[in-house]
Structure formats: structure tokens, C-alpha cells
Amino acid sequence: MxxxxxxxxxxxxxxxxxxxxxxxxxxxxxxxxxxxxxxxxxxxxxxxxxxxxxxxxxxxxxxxxxxxxxxxxxxxxxxxxxxxxxxxxxxxxxxxxxxxxxxxxxxxxxxxxxxxxxxxxxxxxxxHDLLANATERGRQARELIGDRAPDCVEDVRGKGLMLAVEFDTPARRAGVVEAALERGLLTLGCGKKTIRLLPPLDATEREIEMGVSLFCDAIDAVGPSPRVS
Ligand SMILES: Cc1ncc(COP(=O)(O)O)c(C=O)c1O
Structure with a gap:
């Protein structure tokens, strides 16, 4: 132009x-x-x-x-x-x-x-060298989620600890947010069918493991056909 x-x-x-x-x-x-x-x-x-x-x-x-x-x-x-x-x-x-x-x-x-x-x-x-921690913990989270992600996960992306998981439908995204909350994990949607994850910069390896585990349990709990919300 x-x-x-x-x-x-x-x-x-x-x-x-x-x-x-x-x-x-x-x-x-x-x-x-x-x-x-x-x-x-x-x-x-x-x-x-x-x-x-x-x-x-x-x-x-x-x-x-x-x-x-x-x-x-x-x-x-x-x-x-x-x-x-x-x-x-x-x-x-x-x-x-x-x-x-x-x-x-x-x-x-x-x-x-x-x-x-x-x-x-x-x-x-x-x-506390938190930039390096964010880079490392972000890589860990992406790998762990990528390893466990079922087919309904279309993309796992991020830089550092600014992480996103994109699903196949908005209904599944809504279901995962709810199922994660039931497990004590607070997540937030963005875009049409994506969840953003933003752990603190000082998150430890163990905390990322625990958070990812709860998140993946929530994905599994939604099952093959989430109800439309
Ligand atoms: C990228 C971005 N810019 C700006 C804002 C806030 O803007 P405002 O203070 O004008 O409401 C937000 C709030 O969520 C934001 O995410």
C-alpha cells in the first residue's frame, strides 16, 4: 500500500x-x-x-x-x-x-x-536468572504436553513460558478449561479454540511437571465428543 x-x-x-x-x-x-x-x-x-x-x-x-x-x-x-x-x-x-x-x-x-x-x-x-529459567521451563512444558497430547490437540506452541495449546473445536477448549479448574488448575482461553498457559517465571521443574500432568488429565477427562457450550 x-x-x-x-x-x-x-x-x-x-x-x-x-x-x-x-x-x-x-x-x-x-x-x-x-x-x-x-x-x-x-x-x-x-x-x-x-x-x-x-x-x-x-x-x-x-x-x-x-x-x-x-x-x-x-x-x-x-x-x-x-x-x-x-x-x-x-x-x-x-x-x-x-x-x-x-x-x-x-x-x-x-x-x-x-x-x-x-x-x-x-x-x-x-x-535469579529468570529469563533462562523461562526458556528452559517453557521447553520442558512444550515437550511434556507434546508427548501426552491426544489427536484433539492441533498445536502446542510458545516462546519461553508464554505457552498455548490449540484444540480442534471451541467446545473442547471450553471443556478443558472447566476440567482443569475442577483439578485446581486455572487456565484461560484465547483466540477461538486455544488455551493460554502462563506459569510464573520462577516456576520449578517439579511445578511444571505437576501443572502439565493436571492439564493433560483435564484434556483426557473431556473425552471424544465434548458437549457444545
Ligand atoms: C496486549 C494487551 N494490550 C493492552 C491491554 C490493556 O489495555 P487497556 O489498559 O487499554 O484496557 C491488554 C489487556 O488485557 C492486553 O492484553
């Missing part, structure tokens, strides 16, 4: 490009490296600021501090919250030259206490 030949959008009229480097509520979709290379090339070529929404994917969950770090993109602005305990907009100083230390959040209150929790969270990630 932006190409000088045949394009119909004037690049000067584009204020910014915003994207979730990994889609959250939409279905834990992980873009291909080549797609992100194209995003980087287009934003570079036309000098379009890149805003990334790292509210679900940021602060270590994927095994890197930012999900963007897995890809070729170099964001100009990062929106962060949730795992950071406070909502924060992080940017290159050229983007917001006069804005200093502004915090706001629908999740964390955006106050001094939230800011301190955020700072301690980042310290703890460094001090």
Missing part, C-alpha cells in the same frame, strides 16, 4: 505502526521471522515509528525481556504493564522529548508502590 509504484497510501500520513509482537487475547499467535523482517524493512524505509504492545508478552515471559527481542524489529515505543506490575510507556527520547516519568495503568494503579514493585521485578529477573 505504501509502495511509490501502485501504492495508494501516502507514507507521510502514517503516524505510527502499532502491533503486538506476539498476539495475546487474539490467540497467542507467533509471527514468522520473515514477517517481522518485513515490518522492520517497511518501518525503516518509510521512517514510520514502531509502537509495540508488550503488555502480555513483555518482561521476561518469552525468555527475553521483550518479545520484540526475538525478532528483527527495533521498537520506538514499548507499552508495558501486567508482569511489570505497573503500566509504563517506554520510548526513545526523540519520540517523547518532553515527557518524563509518566506512569499509568488500568492494572497496576500507576502509583509509586507499583513502580517499586516493577523495579524489584526487573531486579529479581536479573538476580
Amino acid at each position: 505504501l509502495a511509490p509504484e501502485g501504492g495508494h497510501v501516502n507514507p507521510d500520513e502514517i503516524a505510527f505502526l502499532a502491533l503486538e509482537p506476539i498476539q495475546g487475547v487474539g490467540g497467542y499467535r507467533f509471527p514468522s521471522e520473515s514477517f517481522m523482517e518485513e515490518v522492520a524493512a517497511v518501518t525503516d524505509e518509510y521512517d514510520i515509528p514502531l509502537v509495540v504492545d508488550e503488555i502480555q508478552s513483555g518482561v521476561g515471559r518469552t525468555g527475553e525481556i521483550w518479545a520484540s527481542d526475538h525478532y528483527a524489529i527495533e521498537p520506538d515505543v514499548i507499552a508495558s504493564a501486567k508482569a511489570l506490575r505497573v503500566g509504563a510507556t517506554i520510548s526513545r527520547s526523540e519520540v517523547f522529548p518532553s515527557e518524563k516519568n509518566r506512569l499509568g495503568s488500568t492494572f497496576g494503579g500507576g502509583d509509586l508502590l507499583g513502580s517499586m514493585m516493577g523495579a524489584f521485578t526487573l531486579d529479581a529477573i536479573r538476580e
Whole structure:
């Protein structure tokens, strides 16, 4: 659309490009490296600021501090919250030259206490090497689920501890969420027929084993034809 030949959008009229480097509520979709290379090339070529929404994917969950770090993109602005305990907009100083230390959040209150929790969270990630733990425990969880997954599981995917299991139908997904809850395991849907799993960054090998075991028991308990909910 932006190409000088045949394009119909004037690049000067584009204020910014915003994207979730990994889609959250939409279905834990992980873009291909080549797609992100194209995003980087287009934003570079036309000098379009890149805003990334790292509210679900940021602060270590994927095994890197930012999900963007897995890809070729170099964001100009990062929106962060949730795992950071406070909502924060992080940017290159050229983007917001006069804005200093502004915090706001629908999740964390955006106050001094939230800011301190955020700072301690980042310290703890460094001090306890939690990025490496997220990478390793995520690999363990994907392998364990993959080994036990019956045919109704269409995909097991993830980066670090940002994990997703996609089922054959929305009804099965709903059944598994319910059966997992009955076993004391809290899960949440995303997309149409996917469950997201987001264990804490300091999850241990044993905890992942236990969680995966409960999750797979829940899948088995739903049986061959889940009722439509
Ligand atoms: C990726 C992402 N962005 C943003 C938000 C929150 O946005 P808002 O604070 O505007 O409700 C959420 C909440 O779940 C989210 O998952």
C-alpha cells in the first residue's frame, strides 16, 4: 500500500505502526521471522515509528525481556504493564522529548508502590536468572504436553513460558478449561479454540511437571465428543 509504484497510501500520513509482537487475547499467535523482517524493512524505509504492545508478552515471559527481542524489529515505543506490575510507556527520547516519568495503568494503579514493585521485578529477573529459567521451563512444558497430547490437540506452541495449546473445536477448549479448574488448575482461553498457559517465571521443574500432568488429565477427562457450550 505504501509502495511509490501502485501504492495508494501516502507514507507521510502514517503516524505510527502499532502491533503486538506476539498476539495475546487474539490467540497467542507467533509471527514468522520473515514477517517481522518485513515490518522492520517497511518501518525503516518509510521512517514510520514502531509502537509495540508488550503488555502480555513483555518482561521476561518469552525468555527475553521483550518479545520484540526475538525478532528483527527495533521498537520506538514499548507499552508495558501486567508482569511489570505497573503500566509504563517506554520510548526513545526523540519520540517523547518532553515527557518524563509518566506512569499509568488500568492494572497496576500507576502509583509509586507499583513502580517499586516493577523495579524489584526487573531486579529479581536479573538476580535469579529468570529469563533462562523461562526458556528452559517453557521447553520442558512444550515437550511434556507434546508427548501426552491426544489427536484433539492441533498445536502446542510458545516462546519461553508464554505457552498455548490449540484444540480442534471451541467446545473442547471450553471443556478443558472447566476440567482443569475442577483439578485446581486455572487456565484461560484465547483466540477461538486455544488455551493460554502462563506459569510464573520462577516456576520449578517439579511445578511444571505437576501443572502439565493436571492439564493433560483435564484434556483426557473431556473425552471424544465434548458437549457444545
Ligand atoms: C496486549 C494487551 N494490550 C493492552 C491491554 C490493556 O489495555 P487497556 O489498559 O487499554 O484496557 C491488554 C489487556 O488485557 C492486553 O492484553
